[in-house]
Amino acid sequence: MGYIVNDCVINIATANGTGSQSANLIILQALFEMGVDVSGKNFFPSNISGLPTWYVIRVSEKGYQAPGDQVNFQILMNKATWEKDIQSVKPGTVIIYNSDVKMPVEREDCIVYPVPMTKLAKKIHPKLAKMIANIIYVGILAELLNFDSEKLELAISKQFLGKEKAIQLNVDAANAGREFFKENFTKEDSYTIEKREKDEDAFLVEGNEAVALGAIYGGVNLLAWYPITPSSSVAESIIEWIPKLRLDENGKSTCAVIQAEDEIAAVGMIVGGGWAGGRAMTATSGPGISLMSEFIGLSYFAEIPCVIWDVNRTGPSTGLPTRTQQGDLSMLYEASHGDTQHIVLIPGTVEECFEHGWKAFDIAEQYQTIVFGFSDLDLGMNKWKATNFEYPPEKMNRGKVVISQEQFDKIQNFGRYRDIDGDGIPYRTLPGSGLAPILYRGTGHDEDGVYSEDPEVYNKMMARLRRKIDGSRTKLPQPVFKNNDAKEIGIIYYGSMQNTIQEIDDILEATGIKISQCRVRSLPLSPEVENFVSEHDLTIVLEINRDAQIYGILRKEIPITLVQKLHSVAYSDGLPPKANVYAEKILKKINEVRE
Amino acid sequence: MSIKLNVIDLPKDDYKGGPSSLCPGCGHDQISNVIIQAAWENGIQPEKIAKMSGIGCSSKTPAYFLGKSHGFNTVHGRMPSVTTGANLINKDLTYIGVSGDGDSASIGIGQFIHAIRRNLNMVYIIENNGVYGLTKGQYSATAEVGSKKKKGEINMSQPIDLCAVALNLGCTFVARSFSGAKKQLKALIKAGLSHKGMAVIDVISPCVTFNNNDESLRSFGYVRGNSNELHVIDYIPQREPVQEVEIPAGNYRDITLHDGSTIRLETIDDTHDPSDLVAALAALHRAEEGQKHVTGLLYFNPNVETTEEQLNLSDTALLNLKENQLRPSKESLIEIIKNKRG
Ligand SMILES: Cc1ncc(C[n+]2csc(CCOP(=O)(O)OP(=O)(O)O)c2C)c(N)n1
């Protein structure tokens, strides 16, 4: 019988906090080591222990990374969701379950493997049986799908880095699972895994760690933060890497880290740090941005560089705190009261998370303003394939900062807020320098930084600020285009949708629709986005939210004659985007438009 | 006529600011003048001072002193966090923060508390008038129960004593003074500037426009008649040998500050020991019971690490690190990627 090779979906149902996470990561890593294209996503609740968690592994020769539409292997470890999990699978699915749990599995139409996981685990280590039971299902799957033993062991040793005892225990448990399958069952399903030439450059990494490393190589010297899912691991990774990468010759840190009392204090600290001449950042999620708003306006108006990473979770309010969304984007773009507009960097891959991680500081200092990095739970907290993190090719750009009297004397008619070069970006001096000191303020000020309520002064100041930020449109990370020769239908998307777009594209192509892609990578929008719209008969704006946020920004900013070409497909249910869900909505929209 | 210069040969004019736009007679202006005098006499280079504030009449005052220092008039109640960030990037500056009772006891009480917990190295002056001056006379959280506003409403909520809060949080320098007590206030500010760590100075600073009726515990009239000075205070800079200063007749107590200067407390009515936390709290309590203000240096503890010391940062201020100290080498990144590839 011919097997379906390297194309299946594994769903593991467990309870949060039972140690299943390492078992699941081992499966992911082992597949990856076999050179197979694979992605894994955690669907977890907002608690530490006890609530149901699902881990979905997608193996796809085509490189699709979205959660698949149909599960082929269902592993049952959680009593609480037992029945629902059984009911949810289609006929023919393989069900592997812990028979020691003593719960029924009645699905004649499925391939069912009862495995006494707890008993097998107890034989290996009575005390740690609960943890090891998870590795038994790793062994069962490994046997069923023909995992390479060596690669599986490699994955285990990577998971328990350096802890020899743990590695041995887990290897034994995996082998016990394999043996049990061989002795008691025969394979009846039609899926298998075949080793592929592994891309030697490839590795798996979470978006949040990539951002953290980017920040470290961007020279961050102040991190102030307040914990919030799904952003905490950005800060925690920075903290973890500092001892390895950012100690001076005396073993002292070159990056201050402070856990603030709340997000208002965190952002206040980075505004203070940026004001003093540092490269300061914080990482947060939507609720944190809401609290930070007042300071965001101060940074904009007083022109203080600093960086905020927003790892988006599902809002509004506390929302679905462990689910994903692209729901904060329009808030970031215009955060804070009054007229404001901010630069937002939007990575779509882990490589870009790293790149934008360091670039954000250059851009913040260049434009003397707050810069947002926009990621989300899906990109930030799941592991994705990367091939390289490119070392910053240029020296740091510290912007127009005047540090010596000599430099200062060369500037004619200096004023902290005077546009001397015609690019809307003034020169600044730092506290401690003694050069043209002013009292920075969030109140109205003239070009010399002196308090002013003069209508003309205010109006001119606001116009310059707009000019300054507008000037970044062509300098920020520009959009990425694909199949741009198909000029009929275009799709504009951004961020983590990158991981689903190719599958959507293929589904559409199968129905005879050829699309070209434009992935936006920053706000304010590049003029190339407008070109893209004008070149296509019809453009779909695709995003993971309800309110069509980038669509709204586009409508406001592109010429009115082009607006009629724009059509929104915006959908959010908290889950990472599934290709068929969005493809269907796109098809529907295209049909509506064409009628 | 020769102009009087300080130890670093600067005239007092170098420490002045722009003209004040506060109400004539406002206590805050008195404090600004004392800050100018204290900084000048201490001989701190003006550019090495950073003046920080929140929002309020009080928080406007950095515009009126130290015109040669950079400053930051931030947002309401958040001066401490901005100062924290600035301090971590540039620990070599002397930070003077000015705040109001609304700014620190209401909207900003969280940041006030946490900056004290961390022993941020700064002088934190609260210009305490018991009202919101800038928004025209609403009660602040330091107003006493039963106090009557200009328009007649009576405050029924308990007041917050910011000195008591600071003491309970382990603040390393806690003082109370009065905007009209120039000599005492100047000595306290100078001592605060010499202190390494958080120096909280709660200064009663009457609002002549909204809270100066004689029943108000923070009116000029009331404070003058109902203050107990713990001691007469003298500040002796490090450069003047202590023995050259005139030795007071009665009891006195010398306290050595971080930079080697000395603060001399000449005891009047009481033998207050500023290293005794319980005595400090008791003094506040007694004063409150008698509806009096106790002024002077309430508490002092020089032996606590500051925020930046706790973080074990580079000896060089982070601001002055070179690019190769901020950005790790290319080789290090290659090594990380190699390990990740496994
Ligand atoms: C977020 C915010 N809320 C409210 C205000 C309005 N506001 C300005 S000053 C102030 C009170 C100031 O009182 P205090 O700190 O005691 O200063 P004073 O004017 O008495 O010196 C208020 C409520 C503001 N500026 N910002």
Ligand code: SF4
């Ligand atoms: S309103 Fe009160 S606090 Fe404000 S300036 Fe006038 S007197 Fe001073």
Ligand SMILES: [Mg+2]
């Ligand atoms: Mg007040």
